[in-house]
């Protein structure tokens with residue numbers, strides 16, 4: 001677990017975003033500290049993906065300031081978003097080829113190293129995305145997010161669509177890599193197991209703001225009705241019971 005008051009790597013201050021008359025965020029504040037894994041939760045359509053896109057400059061805020069204290073960050077979009085006409089190695093190498101003058105062969109060699117880092121065989125690099133399982137696509141997309149040695153990762157629902165065993169393996173990989181590479185991670189998730197197993201803190205996006213941000217146990221005690229339903233509804237109880245069982249086994 002990271003010290004809660006490490007230096008901030010990302011600070012969002014009084015962020016307002018809107019599409020026409022539709023206000024998505026209003027005076028939203030969030031700080032992500034160096035070295036932490038923070039899980040962003042909220043109802044469907046509450047503005048999690050828009051917030052991620054705003055933080056990395058893909059969406060312009062109508063008001064407020066974004067301070068991202070690094071230009072080395074990697075992103076894993078929902079669905080993995082690999083280009084279907086490129087091989088996996090070409091996909092992983094793409095950010096290097098686009099942003100640096102590194103020769104193509106070296107970029108592919110580095111791509112294969114990153115594939116190994118996320119647990120994929122070098123031969124997977126020669127395949128096309130359509131030939132991979134969902135879990136392999138997520139890992140390949142993670143390898144691409146890591147190719148430029150980022151300080152921070154932004155992940156949009158990294159375990160969505162994976163079976164529970166693949167999702168748990170992916171969580172484990174993220175935790176290992178984040179500690180080994182000293183990464184700061186902001187991840188959007190609906191997966192309560194992910195919150196329990198890898199997140200240092202949880203931020204809840206509701207009513208256009210970050211309603212609560214703290215350790216999971218503290219956030220889960222917040223009396224807000226959405227937070228209560230989310231953490232203490234049937235799925236929340238089941239995730240909690242599973243974690244308790246795992247801790248008792250250890």
Ligand SMILES: Nc1ncnc2c1ncn2[C@@H]1O[C@H](COP(=O)(O)OP(=O)(O)OP(=O)(O)O)[C@@H](O)[C@H]1O
Nearest residue numbers: 019022024042043044045046047048049050051188
């Ligand atoms: N480019 C856009 N133009 C107009 N409205 C948009 C655009 N992108 C997002 N929105 C709207 O902003 C709101 C927030 O969308 P967002 O995708 O951030 O939700 P989310 O919390 O990530 O949802 P989910 O959990 O279902 O993925 C939604 O009402 C969505 O329709």
